[in-house]
Amino acid sequence: MPQSSHPLPSAVLAEVCARVRGQRPLVHNITNFVVMNFTANVLLAAGASPAMVHAIEEVEDFVAISRALVVNIGTLDAPFVNGMERAAAAARRNGVPWVLDPVGVGATAYRNGVAARLLALGPAVVRGNASEIIALAGISGARPKGVDSMVASDDAMEAASSLSTRAGTVVAVTGATDYVVDGDRVVAISGGHPMSQDVTGTGCAASALVGACLAVSPPAEAAIAALSLLKAAAARAGDGDPGPGTFAVRLLDAIHAVSRGI
Amino acid sequence: MPQSSHPLPSAVLAEVCARVRGQRPLVHNITNFVVMNFTANVLLAAGASPAMVHAIEEVEDFVAISRALVVNIGTLDAPFVNGMERAAAAARRNGVPWVLDPVGVGATAYRNGVAARLLALGPAVVRGNASEIIALAGISGARPKGVDSMVASDDAMEAASSLSTRAGTVVAVTGATDYVVDGDRVVAISGGHPMSQDVTGTGCAASALVGACLAVSPPAEAAIAALSLLKAAAARAGDGDPGPGTFAVRLLDAIHAVSRGI
Amino acid sequence: MPQSSHPLPSAVLAEVCARVRGQRPLVHNITNFVVMNFTANVLLAAGASPAMVHAIEEVEDFVAISRALVVNIGTLDAPFVNGMERAAAAARRNGVPWVLDPVGVGATAYRNGVAARLLALGPAVVRGNASEIIALAGISGARPKGVDSMVASDDAMEAASSLSTRAGTVVAVTGATDYVVDGDRVVAISGGHPMSQDVTGTGCAASALVGACLAVSPPAEAAIAALSLLKAAAARAGDGDPGPGTFAVRLLDAIHAVSRGI
Numbered sequence: 001m002p003q004s005s006h007p008l009p010s011a012v013l014a015e016v017c018a019r020v021r022g023q024r025p026l027v028h029n030i031t032n033f034v035v036m037n038f039t040a041n042v043l044l045a046a047g048a049s050p051a052m053v054h055a056i057e058e059v060e061d062f063v064a065i066s067r068a069l070v071v072n073i074g075t076l077d078a079p080f081v082n083g084m085e086r087a088a089a090a091a092r093r094n095g096v097p098w099v100l101d102p103v104g105v106g107a108t109a110y111r112n113g114v115a116a117r118l119l120a121l122g123p124a125v126v127r128g129n130a131s132e133i134i135a136l137a138g139i140s141g142a143r144p145k146g147v148d149s150m151v152a153s154d155d156a157m158e159a160a161s162s163l164s165t166r167a168g169t170v171v172a173v174t175g176a177t178d179y180v181v182d183g184d185r186v187v188a189i190s191g192g193h194p195m196s197q198d199v200t201g202t203g204c205a206a207s208a209l210v211g212a213c214l215a216v217s218p219p220a221e222a223a224i225a226a227l228s229l230l231k232a233a234a235a236r237a238g239d240g241d242p243g244p245g246t247f248a249v250r251l252l253d254a255i256h257a258v259s260r261g262i
Numbered sequence: 263m264p265q266s267s268h269p270l271p272s273a274v275l276a277e278v279c280a281r282v283r284g285q286r287p288l289v290h291n292i293t294n295f296v297v298m299n300f301t302a303n304v305l306l307a308a309g310a311s312p313a314m315v316h317a318i319e320e321v322e323d324f325v326a327i328s329r330a331l332v333v334n335i336g337t338l339d340a341p342f343v344n345g346m347e348r349a350a351a352a353a354r355r356n357g358v359p360w361v362l363d364p365v366g367v368g369a370t371a372y373r374n375g376v377a378a379r380l381l382a383l384g385p386a387v388v389r390g391n392a393s394e395i396i397a398l399a400g401i402s403g404a405r406p407k408g409v410d411s412m413v414a415s416d417d418a419m420e421a422a423s424s425l426s427t428r429a430g431t432v433v434a435v436t437g438a439t440d441y442v443v444d445g446d447r448v449v450a451i452s453g454g455h456p457m458s459q460d461v462t463g464t465g466c467a468a469s470a471l472v473g474a475c476l477a478v479s480p481p482a483e484a485a486i487a488a489l490s491l492l493k494a495a496a497a498r499a500g501d502g503d504p505g506p507g508t509f510a511v512r513l514l515d516a517i518h519a520v521s522r523g524i
Numbered sequence: 525m526p527q528s529s530h531p532l533p534s535a536v537l538a539e540v541c542a543r544v545r546g547q548r549p550l551v552h553n554i555t556n557f558v559v560m561n562f563t564a565n566v567l568l569a570a571g572a573s574p575a576m577v578h579a580i581e582e583v584e585d586f587v588a589i590s591r592a593l594v595v596n597i598g599t600l601d602a603p604f605v606n607g608m609e610r611a612a613a614a615a616r617r618n619g620v621p622w623v624l625d626p627v628g629v630g631a632t633a634y635r636n637g638v639a640a641r642l643l644a645l646g647p648a649v650v651r652g653n654a655s656e657i658i659a660l661a662g663i664s665g666a667r668p669k670g671v672d673s674m675v676a677s678d679d680a681m682e683a684a685s686s687l688s689t690r691a692g693t694v695v696a697v698t699g700a701t702d703y704v705v706d707g708d709r710v711v712a713i714s715g716g717h718p719m720s721q722d723v724t725g726t727g728c729a730a731s732a733l734v735g736a737c738l739a740v741s742p743p744a745e746a747a748i749a750a751l752s753l754l755k756a757a758a759a760r761a762g763d764g765d766p767g768p769g770t771f772a773v774r775l776l777d778a779i780h781a782v783s784r785g786i
Contacts, residue, residue: 034560034576036296036337040462045506050462051366052296055339058372065369075560077579077603079339104575107589110582198780200564200574243777244569253505256460298558298599302724307768312724313628314558317601320634327631341601515767518722 009189009228016217016225017259021047025067025215028096029208030054030084032074032103035201038248039070042205045255046229048212054080059087067215069098070208071123073105073114081114088121097124097214097222100169101207106135116140119167124219126163127172127207130156137163157186170219174206178227182220189224191231193238195247202251206230209255232258271451271490278479278487279521283309287329287477290358291470292316292346294336294365297463300510301332304467307517308491310474316342321349329477331360332470333385335367335376343376350383359386359476359484362431363469368397378402381429386481388425389434389469392418399425419448432481436468440489444482451486453493455500457509464513468492471517494520533713533752540741540749541783545571549591549739552620553732554578554608556598556627559725562772563594566729569779570753572736578607584614591739593622594732595647597629597638605638612645621648621738621746624693625731630659640664643691648743650687651696651731654680661687681710694743698730702751706744713748715755717762719771726775730754733779756782 026049031039036052043050053062056079063069069091071084091098100123102115116139119126128136137159160171160181171181178189196202209230213222233254237247288311293301298314305312315324318341325331331353333346353360362385367377378401381388390398399421422433422443433443440451458464471492475484495516499509550573555563560576567574577586580603587593593615595608615622624647626639640663643650652660661683684695684705695705702713720726733754737746757778761771 032576033295033557034564037299037462037561040296041506041510044460044462051369052294052337053366053370054337055372057340058338058370061370061372075576075578076582077607078581083339104577107575108577108582108585110579110585198568200561200568243774243780244565245773245776245780248565248776249507249511249773250505252507252510256505256507295557299561299724302558303768303772306722306724313631314556314599315628315632316599317634319602320600320632323632323634345601511769511773512767514769514772518767518769 009187009224012221012225013228013232014261016213016221017046017229019216020212021259023216024049025212026051026065027068027070027208027211027215028053028063028066028087029070029072029211030059030080030087031070031072031204034074035204038201039204039208041252042255043208043212045252046209046212046259048215054083056083056086059083060090063087063090063096064094066096068211069096070101070211071098071118072101072103072204072207073111073118074103074204076111076114084118085121088118092122097219099123099125099127099207099211099214101127101204102132102136103204105132105139112139123169124214125170125172125210125223127174127210127223129203130173130175133163133171133173134159140167157181170223172206172210172223172227174203174227178231180220180223180227187224189227189231192234195238195244196234198244199248199251229255229258271449271486274483274487275490275494276523278475278483279308279491281478282474283521285478286311287474288313288327289330289332289470289473289477290315290325290328290349291332291334291473292321292342292349293332293334293466296336297466300463301466301470303514304517305470305474307514308471308474308521310477316345318345318348321345322352325349325352325358326356328358330473331358332363332473333360333380334363334365334466334469335373335380336365336466338373338376346380347383350380354384359481361385361387361389361469361473361476363466364388364390364394364398365466367394367401374401385431386476387432387434387472387485389436389472389485391465392435392437395425395433395435396421402429419443432485434468434472434485434489436465436489440493442482442485442489449486451489451493454496457500457503457506458496460506461510461513491517491520533711533748536745536749537752537756538785540737540745541570541753543740544736545783547740548573549736550575550589551592551594551732551735551739552577552587552590552611553594553596553735554583554604554611555594555596555728558598559728562725563728563732565776566779567732567736569776570733570736570783572739578604580607580610583607583611587611587614587620588618590620592735593620594625594735595622595642596625596627596728596731597635597642598627598728600635600638608642609645612642616646621743623647623649623651623731623735623738625728626650626652626656626660627728629656629663636663647693648738649694649696649734649747651698651734651747653727654697654699657687657695657697658683664691681705694747696730696734696747696751698727698751702755704744704747704751711748713751713755716758719762719768720758722768723772723775753779753782
């Protein structure tokens with residue numbers, strides 16, 4: 001796949017972060033119970049204004065006053081799914097861009113069904129790890145056939161590109177290297193630190209930061225900026241190879257500093 | 263508005279904190295998903311015994327064995343609201359004092375309705391930021407008219423005083439300076455650190471600490487002690503201007519230390 | 525009660541931790557809202573792969589692909605209880621070992637009923653503090669009569685032994701000293717640090733670690749290894765007597781290090 005014509009991640013990062021800080025956008029999250037606190041703190045560290053609202057009685061009203069929506073399916077149940085679907089539909093009606101994080105898609109039939117229905121509601125960005133993106137591409141009929149002999153990362157790139165084209169969404173695949181895939185264009189973002197794997201919610205944090213950036217930037221640029229911010233912050237937090245508790249604390253400090261250009 | 267005849271915050275702080283430590287009151291919380299962990303840790307740091315219980319099948323039994331109740335409407339849905347209303351009603355029946363934290367009131371009609379119904383159940387203290395207190399005063403019919411030209415903080419003071427008088431509750435307005443409003447008496451509590459704004463749940467923590475203090479003290483004194491504790495702890499945690507991750511960790515350490523007079 | 529013939533905790537600890545790290549078992553948790561984040565981070569620190577899944581639509585599918593299940597009743601409501609019961613029943617059908625953490629049993633009739641129904645579904649290990657184990661033994665009809673004059677810890681030992689025998693489960697009683705009770709055999713695990721009492725979720729973390737170890741070891745060995753890991757990590761985290769915020773961060777660091785033999 002050709003490299004994209006998007007600007008360099010470092011240039012995008014500084015500009016988009018400054019817009020988030022300057023505008024302090026309200027980011028509406030319907031996310032999982034495990035990461036709600038960490039996600040809110042990540043968004044605050046980056047200068048956004050997070051809110052977690054899921055009740056069917058108010059999600060539509062709330063998304064209408066928000067600048068972006070993040071839907072993360074980590075801990076599902078019927079009332080939450082109902083809230084997610086109503087919020088995503090309202091986001092589409094109101095022109096509020098939204099991010100889908102299909103956590104654990106592929107693990108159960110229920111999860112696959114929920115992810116497929118949400119995907120049909122038009123997220124601006126889908127953010128997942130390689131296996132989630134491959135699973136979602138397969139469910140949505142976008143996964144290319146005959147890729148079994150490919151290595152996992154190439155497989156994810158093919159799936160991401162196909163998913164992006166079919167669903168008309170930017171796809172962000174995160175891992176040791178992150179990839180932002182917009183049709184047949186790909187931007188790779190390296191850096192980070194392996195300890196990110198040993199802290200829960202770093203992937204969910206990536207999705208939330210994409211939401212914050214999506215409030216102030218177009219989808220591909222938002223995804224590039226958000227993942228660049230998190231990679232840079234993780235590299236800084238991992239300096240000296242701290243344990244996972246210390247790493248998580250420093251990650252918040254580093255998001256705060258990096259997003260300010262410090 | 264005249265300054266109150268309440269004792270100095272510093273004197274109240276030491277005395278009430280010692281009572282909390284000595285009695286280790288069980289504080290029943292029905293709070294939002296974002297802050298449950300942080301709230302529990304804040305209460306433990308101050309020497310209280312926190313419990314989070316929301317099911318309609320047990321909230322009434324549980325509030326009856328608790329010394330105080332904290333109701334925080336951050337992440338609502340119908341079952342939680344049902345639990346909140348039953349718990350607040352049971353608290354009233356059992357003489358258990360309770361705190362209302364009307365998070366985000368004013369943002370949606372649903373949220374306004376829930377806050378108004380809870381307010382009618384007689385909280386001993388309402389704790390919110392300026393915009394929440396203004397919104398709640400407006401919803402409850404207590405907001406004075408013709409205040410549009412006032413600056414925000416004065417506006418909140420008028421709203422708080424009116425709300426306090428109408429609803430028969432102490433109103434705690436937190437921000438750069440905190441105010442405890444009891445009818446026409448006001449105590450101001452300064453100090454703290456601006457990083458409190460970049461950590462989720464510091465307002466919710468204030469409400470929880472009010473709950474702990476309310477278990478051992480009358481409402482105005484409880485609010486003064488709780489907010490003084492948090493302001494003093496935040497000032498200490500913010501020493502040297504750490505990032506938000508480090509600040510949150512140090513805030514727990516500082517609540518633990520300040521509440522012991524260390 | 526005689527000391528057991530189990531191997532020394534220190535030997536079990538190293539061996540079981542290495543197996544967890546090597547196999548990275550998927551541990552399915554249905555736990556309370558307060559500790560979900562901390563629990564996931566504790567499991568990741570020990571090298572396990574945590575997932576939180578509670579919806580009735582998918583718990584049975586998910587437990588079938590998991591290596592162990594942890595059911596913690598801290599924050600109950602009817603949908604969660606339904607998910608817990610289905611998951612525990614599916615675990616039994618699929619031969620997936622599971623841990624019951626009867627948080628707060630004894631506090632309300634609802635909680636007692638839930639705990640009794642879950643106990644009947646055959647957990648491999650029950651982990652609780654002394655008062656929870658005594659309450660559960662009483663509810664399940666296993667508590668010996670006439671123990672009122674006993675000191676609390678002895679009382680818990682009698683209750684644990686009786687509960688273990690009647691329910692056919694290993695019982696782990698945690699406190700200043702932990703005890704793993706398997707019928708009439710008892711292994712005591714000392715160490716740790718008193719600050720564990722001032723951080724929410726350390727008991728729940730113990731249960732989660734038992735789940736991780738249960739994925740790779742028989743029940744008594746799993747409980748001994750998990751509690752030994754947590755005691756050793758807490759002792760290390762508490763070095764120099766930090767405040768509770770710092771202690772919690774260091775506890776994750778220390779679980780990560782101790783489980784690697786560092």
